[in-house]
Amino acid sequence: MSTPVRGRPPRTGTSPAADRARARRARRVPGRVTRRTVVRRRVVALLVLLSIVGLVVGIFFTxxxxxxxxxxxxxxxxxxxxxxxxxxxxxxxxxxxxxxxxxxxxxxxxxxxxxxxxxxxxxxxxxxxxxxRSPVAFVKANDGVHLVDATAEDYAIVAVPPIGLPELQLPVEAKPAVTSAVGILVQLPEELRAEVLTMSAQTGADVKLALSGGREVRWGDLDDTARKAAVLKVLLTREGTVFDVSSPELPTVS
Structure with a gap:
């Protein structure tokens, strides 16, 4: 039967160093971040930042x-x-x-x-x-046929007039007259617009329409176009060659 050596602690199966390490772990505060963890997180953040910078540079500057x-x-x-x-x-x-x-x-x-x-x-x-742009009318000039769209924009010159479009018999540079004539034309009902062969004017207030069958319409200015068109539709059922709707309240046929 062995006798313990006096003055020495009983053997526990572990070394003093292991005991000290275990004691240190036990004393650690829960949630405490170690230096190694801080360094690792900083490295990861730096790598992410560099990746983002590289991506931005690649997209915007290459x-x-x-x-x-x-x-x-x-x-x-x-x-x-x-x-x-x-x-x-x-x-x-x-x-x-x-x-x-x-x-x-x-x-x-x-x-x-x-x-x-x-x-x-x-x-x-x-x-x-x-x-x-789509043409709604044309103007003949010395340099060719000018196409005019629904905004009265003179946008192209061609050699041959488009089939089925009315001719504006006025200078293409006479902007008020062109604007008024085109404004009237685009507001006409389709069946009436198809009858228009030419439109003429000296100013924007004296527009005339030449219709098929040798008929002439004295339209006046752009005002009350819808009303004038409704009145003209009725007048065209009567005999005559000149239809004046410049004053839609007092239209005439002659």
Whole structure:
């Protein structure tokens, strides 16, 4: 039978160093962050920040998401090349930095363009959707046939007048007369508009319409166009060659 050595603690199966480590762990405050944890978190945050910075630089300042195509839609009389040239989009430009408003402003400078929408389509396409002007009348001039749209805009010159459109027999530069004549024309009912062969005026207040069958309508100015059209529809059922609706309250037929 062995006898414990006097002055020594009984053996517990562990070393003093292990006991001290266990004591230190026991004394730790719950939730306390160690230095190693702080360093690790800072490294992770730095890596995330560097990744974000790299991504931003790649997108905004490199061809990573560069323009590789300008897609033009809606061009009829204009060519795709004409629209692209006017848009002035550089291949490889970072798509997120492309000035879509500036592109739209430049494309609108093309006389045939009535409206344009510009959109980005990732990863590398700029899409231009244009609406071209449509003629409602024409003016013959020394340099050719001028096409005029519903806003009275003189937007193109062609060699041959379009079939089925009335002729404005007035100087294309006479803007008040052109505006008044076109404003009257676009408000006419379809069946009456189809009868109009020519329109003439010296000012915006003395517009005359030449209809098929040798009939003439003295319209006057743009005011009360809808009412004048309703009165004229009734007058045209009567015999006559000159129909005056310039004063719709007192129309005449002769």
């Amino acid at each position: 061809p990573l998401l560069g323009v590789d195509e300008v897609d033009v839609r809606g061009a009829k009389e204009l060519t795709v090349e004409q629209v692209r040239a006017k848009a002035g989009v550089k291949q490889g430009s970072p798509i997120v930095r492309v000035d879509v408003h500036g592109i739209a402003d430049r494309v609108r400078q093309l006389p045939r363009v009535e409206s344009v929408e510009v959109a980005r389509s990732l990863p590398g396409t700029i899409r231009l959707t244009i609406v071209e």
